[in-house]
Amino acid sequence: MAKHRTHTAAFILGVILLVSLDQYTKFLAKAHLERHTDLVLWKNVFVLRYIENRGAAFGMMQGGFLFFYLLTTVVLTGILLILRRTPAARRYLPLRFGLFLLFCGALGNLIDRVFRGYVVDFFYFQLIDFPVFNVADCYVTVSAVLLVLLAFFYYDESEYDYIFHWGKRKGEGH
Template sequence: MNQQSKTILKKAIIGILCSVILILLDQFTKHLAVKHLKDQMPVVLWKNVFELSYLENRGAAFGILQGKQWPLIIFTVIVLMIIIYLYLMRIPSEKHFGLLNVIAILFFGGAIGNFIDRVMQGYVVDFFYFRLIDFPVFNVADIYVTVAAILLILCLLFYKEEDFERILPAKKKK
């Protein structure tokens, strides 16, 4: 096995282990939500600010595409393939690119967490609700995706253009 294959295998193992932990945490919290919140009044943790409130989301983020399971499933599979490709083949393993590797794992864990619900149940279990700002109800997988998106924006602000060139080289003009 050559060095590049060893590096890819090591990244794959790390990515799988981290993703499994993230997915298990997400699925466990959703299990708890079903067990303790379904068909119950919301559990108020901070009056008029934050509560646990069970919701079956049959759409995507913020409830868009309600009831359109197949487009969501196809879109998720495409996104997952892109994440896997970028993580294993394009994002370097060097310490300098560690944050981008974490971002890929967070996006992957969040996408898979909600994908499991969507495929197995036809809906995603959401249960965190910020009443203060009337923010849409969300779950742990959504937190992974949101944190990954914020970190990606920070990377875009602080990484150099040549860093991104190493990941996605621009096509040279003839």
């Protein structure tokens, strides 16, 4: 029980810190880039460019506000339910971390949608013409890569059965 409380406290503190970092960088981008041309950090490679994204990742599905609110609420709730079911054992720390990053990224962009009506994006890799993104998007991308790697190479089927399919833990009776 104490381990669960420690994880919960760490989760809440971590969410506050990472979402604050995301929101602060968006505040800085809005304050310093909104009415200016690109800020070139590395010529023809990396630029700070202010964009108001009213869509999903990389500007897809522009204007689908209600859909994004509902989807994000479902995702955030699902993450909390999965975390609640995930054992506090050290083995599941990578899974908890991946879900934590996903939660922070989704929440950071939801805050923008609710309070601004759009998501502030400002990182642009000009070299590969990658869509403009933000810190919350970095959290989501890193978490997605981590969760895929864990799914294929770290956890086995019985662990998924317990966590994701609401089955029984290894060693529990039938």
